[in-house]
Amino acid sequence: MGLEDISVVASSGGEQLTGNASAVLNEVAAMLAALAERGESGIVDLGGLPMSSADKAWLTEKLGQGEIEMSLDIGGPSKIRETAFHGVWWLVHHNDKGVLTGEFIEVTRVPELVSSHIDDIRRAAVNLGFLANDNH
Amino acid sequence: MRDKEGVLLAGLAEHGVSRRTFMKFCTTLASLMALPAASGVAMAEALATARRPSVIWLHFQECTGCTESITRSHSPTIEGLIFDLISLDYQETLMAAAGHQAEEALHKAMKDNEGKYLLIVEGSIAQGLNGAYSTVAGRSNLDTLKEVAKGAAAIVAVGSCASYGGIPKANPNPTSAASVSDIIKDKPIVNIPGCPPIPVVMTGVMAHFLTFGSLPELDKLGRPKAFYGETIHDRCYRRAFYDQGKFAKTFDDEGARNGWCLFELGCKGPVTYNACATTKWNGGTSWPVESGHGCLGCSEPDFWDAGSFYKALSMPANPLKVASGVAAVGAAVGVAVSLANRAKKGAAKAAHETTTLPDLEK
Numbered sequence: 001m002g003l004e005d006i007s008v009v010a011s012s013g014g015e016q017l018t019g020n021a022s023a024v025l026n027e028v029a030a031m032l033a034a035l036a037e038r039g040e041s042g043i044v045d046l047g048g049l050p051m052s053s054a055d056k057a058w059l060t061e062k063l064g065q066g067e068i069e070m071s072l073d074i075g076g077p078s079k080i081r082e083t084a085f086h087g088v089w090w091l092v093h094h095n096d097k098g099v100l101t102g103e104f105i106e107v108t109r110v111p112e113l114v115s116s117h118i119d120d121i122r123r124a125a126v127n128l129g130f131l132a133n134d135n136h
Numbered sequence: 137m138r139d140k141e142g143v144l145l146a147g148l149a150e151h152g153v154s155r156r157t158f159m160k161f162c163t164t165l166a167s168l169m170a171l172p173a174a175s176g177v178a179m180a181e182a183l184a185t186a187r188r189p190s191v192i193w194l195h196f197q198e199c200t201g202c203t204e205s206i207t208r209s210h211s212p213t214i215e216g217l218i219f220d221l222i223s224l225d226y227q228e229t230l231m232a233a234a235g236h237q238a239e240e241a242l243h244k245a246m247k248d249n250e251g252k253y254l255l256i257v258e259g260s261i262a263q264g265l266n267g268a269y270s271t272v273a274g275r276s277n278l279d280t281l282k283e284v285a286k287g288a289a290a291i292v293a294v295g296s297c298a299s300y301g302g303i304p305k306a307n308p309n310p311t312s313a314a315s316v317s318d319i320i321k322d323k324p325i326v327n328i329p330g331c332p333p334i335p336v337v338m339t340g341v342m343a344h345f346l347t348f349g350s351l352p353e354l355d356k357l358g359r360p361k362a363f364y365g366e367t368i369h370d371r372c373y374r375r376a377f378y379d380q381g382k383f384a385k386t387f388d389d390e391g392a393r394n395g396w397c398l399f400e401l402g403c404k405g406p407v408t409y410n411a412c413a414t415t416k417w418n419g420g421t422s423w424p425v426e427s428g429h430g431c432l433g434c435s436e437p438d439f440w441d442a443g444s445f446y447k448a449l450s451m452p453a454n455p456l457k458v459a460s461g462v463a464a465v466g467a468a469v470g471v472a473v474s475l476a477n478r479a480k481k482g483a484a485k486a487a488h489e490t491t492t493l494p495d496l497e498k
Contacts, residue, residue, distance in 0.1 A: 018376050045167040047414060050373055075157035093160055099420040102164040112177050113163070117155050 021055035024105070025062055028088060031107040035087050041108035047100075063088060063105075070114065076101070080111055145184035158184065162343070168415060169340045169352065169362035182347040183221070189346070190249040191256060192242065192284060193227040196277040197270050197304040197313055198259030202295035203229050205332035221342045222254070228272070239273055246287050254345070255288035257281065257316050260297040260304045264312035281319060290324040290351055291316060292341060299327035299358070300437040307441050317358060326351050327358035331434035334415050337363045357437065359409065368405035368431045371413035374398065392428060402446040403430025410435040 024044055031042035046056070064084030072078040076095040083090055089111050093102040106112075116124075148158060162183065163176035171179075195203075207230070224230065225245035226238070233241055245253060259277070262269035267276025285291060293316040296302040304313035317325050328337050341360060344352040352360040369375060377383070377397040384391035384398055399406070405413075408431050412423045424431055430446075433439045 016376060047167065050371055050375055050413070052373065052376070072156065074154060074160050078160060093164060095419060097419055101420060102160075102167060104163070104167070113156055113159055120155055 016052060017054050017058060018050065018052055020049055020051050021059045021062075024049065024051075024059060028063075028105055028107060032085060032087055035107050035109075041106070043107070044105040046103040046105065060090075063090065072113070074113075078113075080114065155180075155184070165336070165340055165343055168336060168411070169344065169360075170365070171362070179343060179347045183343060186221075186346040188221060188223045189289075190225050190245050190253040191222040192225060192245055192253055192288075193256040193258065194277075194280060194284060195228050195272070196257065196259030196261050196281070196298070197311065198295065198297045198302075200229055200258070201332040202258045203227075206335045206338055221339065221346060225249075225253075242284070246284060250287045252289050253287065254342075255284055255291045256294055257291060257298045258294050260301045260313040260315060261319055262304070262311035263314050263319075264310070269311035278319070281316070285320045285323055288323055290326065290345070291320060292338070293317065293325060293327045293329075293358075294338060295333050296329040296331045296434060296437075296439070299329040302331065303440050305438070324351055325358055326354060326360060329357075329359060329364075329435040329437075330410060331432075331439075333435070334363070334411055334417075336415055337411065355409070357409075359435075363411040363415075364409040364435065366409065368408045368410055368413050368425070369403075371411075372405055372425055373413070374425060387428065398425060398428075398430040400448045401430050402444065402448055404433030404436075404439075404442075404445075404449065405431040406449060408433040408436055 024046070027044055031040075031044070034040040034042065051059075066082035066084050066086065069081040070079070072080065076093070076098070078091065078093045080089055080091050082088070087107055087109065089106045089108065091102075091104045091106055091111060091113070092100070093104075095101045145155065145158060159177065159180045162180040166176035166179055169175075193203075226242045228238065231238060231241065261267070261277045261281055263278060267278030270277045272280065293299045297304055297313075298316050301309075301313050301315050301318075304311060305315075315327075317327070326341055328341065330337075337360065340363065341352060344350070344360075352362055355361050355364055357364075369378070372378075374395060374397045377395070378399055382391060382394075382396040383400040384394075384396045385400060386392065387401065397403070403425065405425065410431075412431070413425070416423045416426070432445050433442060436442070
């Protein structure tokens with residue numbers, strides 16, 4: 001008998017809604033209201049919640065897809081996409097082995113990870129200046 | 137052992153780690169530590185310019201599994217960063233030096249960083265015969281710990297052995313093994329129990345120390361609340377089945393195949409505080425419950441003597457009573473029972489019958 005003959009399902013907790021997805025949706029709605037009224041950003045860590053795959057699917061459907069989707073190659077692939085609600089971003093991080101390391105909903109104007117740091121901009125300005133001068 | 141004067145981000149850049157990669161790491165770490173949302177960015181800013189502290193890592197009565205857990209973690213970009221956060225000045229397993237050279241490195245690190253170095257202890261400390269059961273370089277672990285702890289800013293007890301005595305302390309504890317906190321009373325001590333502990337917890341404690349200049353908030357057993365604040369049961373993806381009363385009764389019944397709750401198979405998740413359910417193991421691949429086996433409770437004190445791993449919590453085992461009962465009936469009967477059980481297991485295997493919990497416990 002081979003392993004394929006053993007009908008073991010490794011994880012089937014994902015088929016049912018646990019009720020956590022609707023709680024997250026309410027939290028995101030409150031964060032977005034805070035961003036709209038007071039400019040306060042917020043973040044929800046989906047990896048830290050016991051959510052089934054059905055929960056994730058439900059939340060994904062409710063939040064929908066917006067206009068922007070970004071792929072980052074930073075110590076493994078990351079995806080950032082804006083949901084159908086402006087200011088609500090869905091971030092998924094993987095490590096360089098392709099294993100999921102983090103999943104967040106960030107409520108902000110632009111995710112912090114995307115913005116260039118001022119120190120890096122200054123360094124880049126110097127380097128680009130050298131490059132431009134070399135071309136003269 | 138890198139130049140301890142260098143700041144962290146500059147060192148990482150040499151290895152091709154960009155600021156965004158580092159920020160991604162810090163965001164994940166802050167999330168794991170249940171820090172406020174903005175902490176990931178703050179942590180990245182602080183760590184980027186942090187000076188790496190001197191760390192002395194001592195091995196006592198242990199299997200080196202804790203070091204293995206951290207150094208062989210599947211995701212070096214995350215957990216491996218521990219070695220970029222610190223200047224590891226003495227670690228018997230990893231250092232190239234040996235013998236007198238190694239001992240000189242230890243004493244130099246202690247002298248140069250008096251009152252500032254972090255001491256990491258792996259393993260329990262033998263107290264019997266004045267510590268003679270476990271010695272390194274001709275000195276007992278007991279003496280070494282007392283000497284090195286004196287000049288430490290703080291101590292991290294890594295693994296269940298250093299935190300609570302672990303398996304060396306299990307009955308009958310022949311070496312009178314003790315934990316670090318049983319011996320050292322005048323230093324801040326963080327316990328990171330687990331057999332082995334989760335690698336990213338070490339990184340989290342270091343990152344907290346470097347970012348905020350203090351050790352993270354601890355529970356009553358000296359564990360960082362961020363990682364040990366909730367039970368395995370509370371964060372378990374099978375929790376919904378517990379609430380619905382759906383339990384696997386054996387390891388190969390329909391409930392087991394359907395991924396139902398392992399409570400009745402002896403899972404210690406409800407009384408075990410650790411982060412396995414969220415951080416998982418092997419680079420986030422899986423963890424014991426996801427692999428179909430209940431939690432052993434390895435991050436709790438005296439887990440090895442807490443009864444059978446396969447007894448449900450609602451009917452706690454009492455191994456001492458069982459042992460005396462067998463002794464009263466007589467050794468011959470005990471042997472006969474054992475042989476009968478072995479025969480039954482063999483027959484069950486041949487006929488592919490379901491093996492029951494009592495079979496496993498005999």
